[in-house]
Amino acid sequence: NVAHGLAWSFYLGYLRLVLPRLDDNITTFCAQDKNNSSFLSRGSRKLLILVPLNANTSHKFEDEDNNISFYGNLPKVEINRAGVRQRVFKHSVYKVKDEHNRVHLCVMENATPLLTLYGMSQESYAGFGEAERRHQVKLFYRTLQEILDHSLECRNRYKLILLNDKDGNDPHFLSKAILQHLEQQE
Amino acid sequence: NVAHGLAWSFYLGYLRLVLPRLDDNITTFCAQDKNNSSFLSRGSRKLLILVPLNANTSHKFEDEDNNISFYGNLPKVEINRAGVRQRVFKHSVYKVKDEHNRVHLCVMENATPLLTLYGMSQESYAGFGEAERRHQVKLFYRTLQEILDHSLECRNRYKLILLNDKDGNDPHFLSKAILQHLEQQE
Numbered sequence: 001n002v003a004h005g006l007a008w009s010f011y012l013g014y015l016r017l018v019l020p021r022l023d024d025n026i027t028t029f030c031a032q033d034k035n036n037s038s039f040l041s042r043g044s045r046k047l048l049i050l051v052p053l054n055a056n057t058s059h060k061f062e063d064e065d066n067n068i069s070f071y072g073n074l075p076k077v078e079i080n081r082a083g084v085r086q087r088v089f090k091h092s093v094y095k096v097k098d099e100h101n102r103v104h105l106c107v108m109e110n111a112t113p114l115l116t117l118y119g120m121s122q123e124s125y126a127g128f129g130e131a132e133r134r135h136q137v138k139l140f141y142r143t144l145q146e147i148l149d150h151s152l153e154c155r156n157r158y159k160l161i162l163l164n165d166k167d168g169n170d171p172h173f174l175s176k177a178i179l180q181h182l183e184q185q186e
Numbered sequence: 187n188v189a190h191g192l193a194w195s196f197y198l199g200y201l202r203l204v205l206p207r208l209d210d211n212i213t214t215f216c217a218q219d220k221n222n223s224s225f226l227s228r229g230s231r232k233l234l235i236l237v238p239l240n241a242n243t244s245h246k247f248e249d250e251d252n253n254i255s256f257y258g259n260l261p262k263v264e265i266n267r268a269g270v271r272q273r274v275f276k277h278s279v280y281k282v283k284d285e286h287n288r289v290h291l292c293v294m295e296n297a298t299p300l301l302t303l304y305g306m307s308q309e310s311y312a313g314f315g316e317a318e319r320r321h322q323v324k325l326f327y328r329t330l331q332e333i334l335d336h337s338l339e340c341r342n343r344y345k346l347i348l349l350n351d352k353d354g355n356d357p358h359f360l361s362k363a364i365l366q367h368l369e370q371q372e
């Protein structure tokens with residue numbers, strides 16, 4: 001089952017390495033940030049992991065929704081991995097504007113393994129259609145949720161956000177979905 | 187099948203992005219290298235991808251075999267991926283000494299997805315034993331070989347090296363295996 005392995009890969013090869021260091025990285029970022037923006041007043045100190053059901057993840061959120069803008073990158077993490085010296089891991093910080101024009105800061109990214117599911121559904125001999133891909137995305141989400149629930153090192157350091165397909169042509173579908181999840185945790 | 191998805195992920199999310207740029211990166215590295223070492227006289231301009239059958243990949247080759255030493259990192263590649271701005275990809279260059287004490291330069295790393303296979307066999311509820319893991323490594327190797335054979339962008343830019351288990355306690359098992367493959371291509 002492709003999704004099963006990708007969820008484990010995402011946890012063992014990434015989340016387990018980066019989530020324990022996230023809070024310190026945010027603290028360093030705030031200390032260095034000249035605008036003195038605060039993650040605490042509005043936003044989240046957890047990694048928001050977006051899981052779009054259609055698996056077609058964008059590479060730049062601001063192209064999808066202009067209420068989202070890139071704010072900066074957290075300090076990079078460097079780890080020796082499988083023969084690659086000082087492999088770099090970093091997260092991007094985004095500003096998300098709500099309907100009252102207030103700004104929320106959050107660290108977020110799409111779940112990269114979804115790009116593999118999408119890519120496989122495009123390659124004819126990977127043996128993978130669009131219906132199967134959707135099923136695999138749901139399986140990826142459930143498996144990842146279960147793995148993270150059992151993980152002590154990652155507890156309270158992430159938020160998994162399953163995104164339904166865009167409804168119609170709402171240009172602020174993405175920011176609204178994110179803000180809804182940010183409010184839920186307060 | 188876990189290995190099937192991991193092979194596709196390794197290709198779609200990594201090799202397909204980095205292999206086309208490898209030769210230029212090596213050229214830049216040689217130009218900047220004060221020692222003026224040459225990849226052309228002895229060594230390889232292909233990415234050596236090591237696939238150890240026991241999946242227990244080391245993070246530092248020199249810890250395994252002191253005929254191998256870290257030489258430097260190629261110029262980093264930065265790509266916007268799934269919301270991570272300027273995600274960094276880099277390869278490490280190693281010096282490998284042969285039995286006549288001559289030095290060969292090569293770009294190599296362990297196939298990172300093997301770390302996932304190894305990790306899964308250690309987590310009790312991933313549902314994965316050691317015998318199954320070995321089978322998955324072979325399946326990973328065969329699937330990856332087939333994907334790369336079909337890939338125009340990656341042609342001639344890599345060498346897949348399947349490593350059997352260390353025979354006994356040969357401290358130079360790894361360097362010998364690599365050198366054997368380097369000679370094969372001449």
Ligand SMILES: Nc1nc(=O)c2ncn([C@@H]3O[C@@H]4COP(=O)(O)O[C@H]5[C@@H](O)[C@H](n6cnc7c(N)ncnc76)O[C@@H]5COP(=O)(O)O[C@@H]3[C@@H]4O)c2[nH]1
Pocket residue numbers: 009010011012013014015082084087088089090111112113115116192195196197198199200201270273274275276295298299301302
């Ligand atoms: N040697 C090596 N150097 C790299 O820079 C690299 N980047 C990816 N990979 C391997 O390629 C495949 C596809 O990667 P993808 O990004 O879809 O999944 C990745 C991705 O979802 C997440 N991840 C890993 N590193 C990062 C990172 N730096 N930023 C964001 N996500 C990351 O965790 C998954 C597993 O990572 P790895 O277990 O290291 O192996 C990957 C994987 O087998 C790499 N392998």
